[in-house]
Each structure stands twice: as C-alpha cells, then as structure tokens.
Amino acid sequence: xxxxxxxxxxxxxxxxxTGAGISAESGLATFRDANGLWENHRVEDVAAPxxxxxxxxxxxxxxxxxxxxxxACEPNAGHRALVEVERRLGDRFxxxxxxxxxxxxxxxxxRVIELHGSLFVTRCSRCARPPFPDTRLYEDALPECEACxxxxxxxxxxxxxxxxxxxxxPGHFDRIEAFMGxxxxxxxxxxxxxxxxxxxxxxGLVNLARAHGAEAWLLNAEPAENGSAFDHFVRGRxxxxxxxxxxTAR
Numbered sequence: 001x002x003x004x005x006x007x008x009x010x011x012x013x014x015x016x017x018t019g020a021g022i023s024a025e026s027g028l029a030t031f032r033d034a035n036g037l038w039e040n041h042r043v044e045d046v047a048a049p050x051x052x053x054x055x056x057x058x059x060x061x062x063x064x065x066x067x068x069x070x071x072a073c074e075p076n077a078g079h080r081a082l083v084e085v086e087r088r089l090g091d092r093f094x095x096x097x098x099x100x101x102x103x104x105x106x107x108x109x110x111r112v113i114e115l116h117g118s119l120f121v122t123r124c125s126r127c128a129r130p131p132f133p134d135t136r137l138y139e140d141a142l143p144e145c146e147a148c149x150x151x152x153x154x155x156x157x158x159x160x161x162x163x164x165x166x167x168x169x170p171g172h173f174d175r176i177e178a179f180m181g182x183x184x185x186x187x188x189x190x191x192x193x194x195x196x197x198x199x200x201x202x203x204g205l206v207n208l209a210r211a212h213g214a215e216a217w218l219l220n221a222e223p224a225e226n227g228s229a230f231d232h233f234v235r236g237r238x239x240x241x242x243x244x245x246x247x248t249a250r
Contacts, residue, residue: 004232005247006189006217008085013092013183014191015176015214016082017205018238021194021221023099025239026073048164052125056142056156063159064137066101067119071135075107078193078238083108084248092186094179096172098195098202100161113172115202121160124148131160168201176205180212188214191245193238197224206230219245 008014020028045051046062086093086109096113097104102120104112122134124145134157136143148155162168180188190209195218197203206216206229218230221237234241 005245006191008089008189008247009187011186012089013179013186013188014085014089014094015179015183015188015205015209016093016095017190017192017195017202018082018095018097018099018104019193019195019199019202020099022076022078022238022242023073023101023103024194025078025237026076026103028069028073028101028103044164047161049166052158052163056158059159060138060142063119063161064139067135067137070101070103070119073101073103075103076239078242079103079107079109081243081246081248085246086111092183094176096176096202096205098199113175115162115168115172117159117161117169119159119161122157123160124155125158126153126155127151173201177208180209180214183214184212188212189217190214191217191219192224192230193219193242195220195224197226217245 041058045055046059052059082095082104086095094111094113095104095109096115098115100114100116100119102118120133120135121131123129123131124147127145127148129145129147143157145155145157188209190206192206195202203226206226210216210229216230217232217234218224218227219234219236219238219241221235223233227233234245
C-alpha cells in the first residue's frame with residue numbers, strides 16, 4: 001500500500017475514474033450490498049432492455065425510487081476534493097464516473113463523463129428525440145413520448161441509462177482517448193476511486209491509461225479485481241483518504 005499524496009504539478013494531467021464506493025459514502029446503497037436484488041427482483045429484471053420490454057412499470061418504479069434516494073443524498077468530501085483539484089488543473093483534468101446519481105455534478109464537477117448515463121435524464125425508447133433532464137417520479141402511470149404522440153404513434157420514455165447488454169453511449173471513449181493523447185505532452189496520472197474492477201469496459205481504463213504512459217493509482221476500501229494493473233494502492237474510504245491523497249485536506 002502507498003499513502004503518499006499524488007504529485008500534481010504544472011505538467012500533470014489527471015484522469016479519474018469513480019465507482020459505487022464514492023457514492024456509498026454519501027449513503028447510497030449498491031446492488032452489491034443487496035446481493036444483486038431489489039425487492040426480490042434480479043438486477044436484470046430492472047436494468048436490462050428485456051426487463052423494460054417485459055415490465056416497464058416495474059422498471060420505472062425502480063428508477064423512481066433510485067431518483068428519490070439519490071436526491072436525498074449529499075456529495076461527500078471525496079466529491080468535493082475532486083472539484084477542488086479540477087479547479088486547480090482546469091483542462092488537464094477529466095472525471096469519468098460509472099455512477100448515475102449525479103452527485104459529482106451537484107458537488108460542482110464540470111469536466112465529467114457519465115459513462116453509464118444519469119438517473120435524472122430521460123429519453124424515448126423508440127425515436128431520436130434528444131435525452132432531456134427529468135426529475136419526475138413515475139410510480140403510477142407510465143410516461144409516453146410527446147414527440148412520438150404528435151407523429152401518431154405511442155412510445156414509452158425510458159431512463160437514459162446504459163443497461164446490461166447495451167453499448168456505451170457513442171463518443172465517450174473517443175473523448176477519453178483524446179484526453180490521454182493530449183496528456184502525452186506532460187505527465188498523465190490515472191486514479192480509480194471506489195471501483196470493484198469488475199465492470200468492463202470501465203475496468204479496462206487502467207490498462208488503456210498505462211498504454212499512454214500513465215502512472216496508475218487505486219483508492220479503495222478493499223482490493224479491486226484488477227488491482228494488479230495499478231502502480232499504487234491506497235486502502236481507505238474515499239471521503240477520508242481522497243482529500244489527503246490529492247492534497248486538498250485542511
């Protein structure tokens with residue numbers, strides 16, 4: 001284990017990947033905590049295209065409850081530490097999150113890629129209408145797409161989330177690779193926080209970063225599945241350890 005702070009000088013480019021661990025410290029439960037179940041339903045029943053096609057009411061009730069839970073939580077010191085570092089580094093900073101709870105945005109992060117989408121964005125399940133911000137709860141009537149209705153057809157809205165079996169949104173990895181490529185003019189640091197190292201392609205980012213010459217750090221409460229790919233491992237809770245690791249602790 002390595003408890004030295006990450007060196008962030010004027011030549012450093014910092015790419016950060018966050019997972020469920022940083023949100024758990026704000027009080028958000030994960031599927032891993034619940035053994036992959038929600039009200040005795042498998043994850044695949046509520047977070048897969050087949051589940052939505054089979055029972056959209058169940059899926060929307062699940063995501064409505066997730067919206068309520070996320071809205072009740074507040075960003076923690078780990079989120080705020082990343083905001084402070086972003087303000088220091090500017091365009092030499094990029095945050096990639098697997099989380100869909102929008103806590104990074106609420107904390108003030110701006111250079112953010114929500115790799116798996118957002119709880120608070122909705123899109124049509126059929127037409128090309130652009131995704132739109134949405135905080136409403138759909139626990140009763142199912143939401144229909146107004147654009148499709150005007151075109152004479154009926155289509156349901158769905159959460160703007162990457163479900164199991166779906167590809168990532170176009171352009172996300174292009175933006176990440178472009179950041180890494182530009183960082184070659186300086187020193188690239190890759191930092192993963194609160195990730196299990198199981199979910200791909202996010203778990204493969206450390207290997208991509210190292211191929212671009214990055215120094216790789218892992219901050220986790222427990223060792224990650226892909227932990228051997230990192231140069232440094234800091235064991236701890238992100239809300240406590242991240243400010244110290246990034247030099248924002250006071």
